[in-house]
Amino acid sequence: MVYEGYEDHRIGMDLLGPYLHHVHLKNAAAFPDELRANGIQKWRNRWTPLDEGLVNVKDFLLALEAGGYNGWISLEDLSTERDPLSTLKYNAGVLNALGRPAGGTHRQLTDRIGEETRFGTSTAPLFHGFSGARAFR
Numbered sequence: 001m002v003y004e005g006y007e008d009h010r011i012g013m014d015l016l017g018p019y020l021h022h023v024h025l026k027n028a029a030a031f032p033d034e035l036r037a038n039g040i041q042k043w044r045n046r047w048t049p050l051d052e053g054l055v056n057v058k059d060f061l062l063a064l065e066a067g068g069y070n071g072w073i074s075l076e077d078l079s080t081e082r083d084p085l086s087t088l089k090y091n092a093g094v095l096n097a098l099g100r101p102a103g104g105t106h107r108q109l110t111d112r113i114g115e116e117t118r119f120g121t122s123t124a125p126l127f128h129g130f131s132g133a134r135a136f137r
Contacts, residue, residue: 009055010063017067025060026076027053047078049087050094058098 013020026047033044050057064073075095077087 009060010066013063013067013069017069020064020067020069021071023064023069023071023073024076025050025057025073026078027051027055027057029053047080049077049079049081050075050091052079057094061098 027050028045029048029052030043030045033042035041047053061073075091077091079087081087082090
């Protein structure tokens with residue numbers, strides 16, 4: 001919905017909000033690829049960590065919340081800057097710094113080694129799936 005970064009995701013939320021049952025979140029940015037002989041710059045999209053792409057993730061999450069969405073949000077980071085475990089930890093930090101739109105208790109990646117962070121009173125798993133999939137609810 002916002003792959004190129006200029007789509008106003010609030011319009012999408014207004015149109016699709018009642019029909020949303022699952023949101024898949026990732027980020028990308030455009031980088032110069034080659035300058036052609038005719039002077040035209042070719043660009044290439046590349047996957048990025050959540051806080052380095054064209055999508056303002058905080059605004060996107062706030063728009064979801066404003067639209068009444070309270071389902072799962074899965075994160076798929078296809079960037080290659082970090083190994084998979086470091087990528088999960090990094091993006092968990094990004095999302096935790098942004099706060100959770102729905103509130104509630106959640107578990108972080110570090111819970112797997114015995115740490116926990118609590119927000120509010122309800123409980124919900126923070127991670128699901130495998131191979132880098134991340135979700136919070």
